[in-house]
Amino acid sequence: MKYSRLFTALDEGLDLSGTLHVLRPPAGYDLAGLSDVSVEATYFPDHQYWDAMGFIGDGVPRAATLVVLPRSKTLARSMIISAIAAGGLVIIDGQKTDGIESIYKDIRKVSAISGVIAKGHGRLFWFEAGATPKWNTTVKSPDGYKTVAGVFSESKIDAGSALLAGHLEDLKGDVADLGAGWGYLSREILTHEGVTQLDMIEAEKTALACAVENTNDPRVTDVWTDALSYTGGPYDTVISNPPFHASRAGDPDLGKGFIATAARILKPRGVFYMVANRHLPYEAELDAKFARVEELSGSGAFKIFRATRPKR
Structure with a gap:
């Protein structure tokens, strides 16, 4: 049986005692067998999937936050900053195509990495919340409009x-x-x-x-x-x-x-x-x-x- 990076990490010593709050996991992301989980999902089909699983919640208080990297670099950085601000253990999981390697290098410069799992063309790593990388997460919206990180055509009119x-x-x-x-x-x-x-x-x-x-x-x-x-x-x-x-x-x-x-x-x-x-x-x-x-x-x-x- 092939294990996801998360469950491989659990087998190798990642301790998830307390509530795990998961940021924007896609439908089908492997959380099977975990009971103390809350999920934050803003994409409606994903929200419906996790709601049916009974996992939708605000994650406060939480012992750990898992960030599942989105395609948008600015959004990914904003999510990680939010996870660090929440305190506790921070876990980041993503594919190479979604920029996990550069995220890993940036975090490693400011925090001690507690563990790493590299498999399936991606990486999962975890660390205790502390310093935040000096990332620019400002979104330059089109003139006269409000946009936020990760939305389609966030910086220009399509x-x-x-x-x-x-x-x-x-x-x-x-x-x-x-x-x-x-x-x-x-x-x-x-x-x-x-x-x-x-x-x-x-x-x-x-x-x-x-x-x-x-x-x-x-x-x-x-x-x-x-x-x-x-x-x-x-x-x-x-x-x-x-x-x-x-x-x-x-x-x-x-x-x-x-x-x-x-x-x-x-x-x-x-x-x-x-x-x-x-x-x-x-x-x-x-x-x-x-x-x-x-x-x-x-x-x-x-x-x-x-x-x-x-x-x-």
């Missing part, structure tokens, strides 16, 4: 979203921003005076909080959920710049799931606007879910679709 905004025509009634992120498209939608209600649907809680602040409009409702299983509406218009990464590897099925949701939540005469990277194969799924699909003028990098008459 070019695809900006292109899509220019194609939105005379929006009216009830609108959904499917995968709203930190709210750029939502703010653009709200410039249309005919919009009476805007639901911002987003799986990442920290991004959604930014979207609420960036829109600040009584017509807005924020919906923290998984767009793939969302059943709200019906809407006059659905607008989306769907993600195609749930992890480091691209996954076009995510965008296909957004198309299916859009068709499901639209009114019979509703309209779906979507932007996608030009290489992504969404045309067949759009044709399967909508009776009429138009490709609007895009760019070398992005294509824009307007789809109507959703198929039931």
